[in-house]
Amino acid sequence: MYGTGLRPLSIATVVLIAAALSLTFFYAPLDADQGFVQKIFYLHVPLAIVALLGFVAGGAFAIAHLRSGDRRWDAWSYVAIHMSVIFGVAVLLTGAIWAKASWGHWWVWDEPTLVSFLIVFLLYATYYPFRYAIEDPERQARYASVFAIAAGAFVPLNFMAVRMAESLVHPRTFATAEGGLPGSMMFTFLVSLAAMALLWVTLVKLELTAKSASGQLKRLRRALDAPAPGGGSRVAPEVS
Amino acid sequence: MDFLPLAAPALPLDEAGKYVAGAYLVFMVLLVVYVAIMAAKLQRIERELRELATFAEARNAAEQVAPGRGEQVAASSASRPGAARGGGA
Numbered sequence: 054m055y056g057t058g059l060r061p062l063s064i065a066t067v068v069l070i071a072a073a074l075s076l077t078f079f080y081a082p083l084d085a086d087q088g089f090v091q092k093i094f095y096l097h098v099p100l101a102i103v104a105l106l107g108f109v110a111g112g113a114f115a116i117a118h119l120r121s122g123d124r125r126w127d128a129w130s131y132v133a134i135h136m137s138v139i140f141g142v143a144v145l146l147t148g149a150i151w152a153k154a155s156w157g158h159w160w161v162w163d164e165p166t167l168v169s170f171l172i173v174f175l176l177y178a179t180y181y182p183f184r185y186a187i188e189d190p191e192r193q194a195r196y197a198s199v200f201a202i203a204a205g206a207f208v209p210l211n212f213m214a215v216r217m218a219e220s221l222v223h224p225r226t227f228a229t230a231e232g233g234l235p236g237s238m239m240f241t242f243l244v245s246l247a248a249m250a251l252l253w254v255t256l257v258k259l260e261l262t263a264k265s266a267s268g269q270l271k272r273l274r275r276a277l278d279a280p281a282p283g284g285g286s287r288v289a290p291e292v293s
Numbered sequence: 294m295d296f297l298p299l300a301a302p303a304l305p306l307d308e309a310g311k312y313v314a315g316a317y318l319v320f321m322v323l324l325v326v327y328v329a330i331m332a333a334k335l336q337r338i339e340r341e342l343r344e345l346a347t348f349a350e351a352r353n354a355a356e357q358v359a360p361g362r363g364e365q366v367a368a369s370s371a372s373r374p375g376a377a378r379g380g381g382a
Binding site for chain 1: 324
């Protein structure tokens with residue numbers, strides 16, 4: 054059921070990523086200040102935006118789970134957070150490479166944007182031990198949803214706090230007094246953002262499809278009167 | 294709008310090029326590792342599904358040969374292939 058439309062979605066994702074890469078390297082002009090290194094921007098920033106929105110989406114799915122009691126929403130919430138954590142790893146690594154190229158340091162502790170993202174990432178890194186410390190699947194899903202809602206609310210608050218903080222190090226690319234990105238760069242950025250968003254959706258669907266197949270397998274095993282080895286849901290929520 | 298290849302070399306192999314290549318490579322490696330993990334997971338599911346199908350077919354065949362013996366086959370399901378293996382998602 055979750056696999057419906059996965060193939061066209063995957064093809065669209067590949068096409069859009071190829072378009073984004075082509076635009077990045079063959080269309081977008083070189084940045085006057087940073088030069089070629091600025092090309093990392095078209096990867097790093099969309100990844101960060103999608104990861105943060107994914108965390109918020111995880112919270113929204115968790116709200117739907119608590120309201121309806123439907124475990125499928127819990128699976129959506131889990132997978133959204135899981136995927137955003139993976140995207141978060143990519144954000145931190147590409148950000149460190151960009152920082153080294155631009156500032157000469159892999160990490161700068163007095164830069165609010167970097168530190169705040171690290172805090173959000175570490176917060177969500179605790180989601181897994183928190184979730185799997187609870188044995189009972191029902192309680193596990195309920196407590197994980199509460200965590201996802203609280204952490205999801207923290208993300209926009211954190212973002213606003215960072216925007217209000219003064220910084221001379223991290224460039225403010227959008228909505229600056231100087232006018233922000235020129236048209237060709239903005240277009241490339243938007244295509245990259247759409248590509249990363251589509252990649253996130255595709256991988257979430259892929260993960261849900263795998264979990265659904267695994268859940269169906271467990272149901273089939275139960276129907277055949279065969280005990281599920283290592284049963285329960287210690288590794289991931291079961292999706293039927 | 295300027296078309297970059299006309300204005301500047303597409304991929305200058307200077308110091309900046311290494312960092313840009315590194316960043317995009319890190320992303321691609323992460324993506325490939327994730328897809329590989331998912332592929333392994335799906336392979337395991339497919340294998341377990343095949344084993345269960347074989348088990349179900351054997352049980353049905355046993356029931357057809359001698360009605361009532363199916364329960365015995367079900368009771369001895371712990372000895373079927375893959376029963377001792379972990380089945381978590």
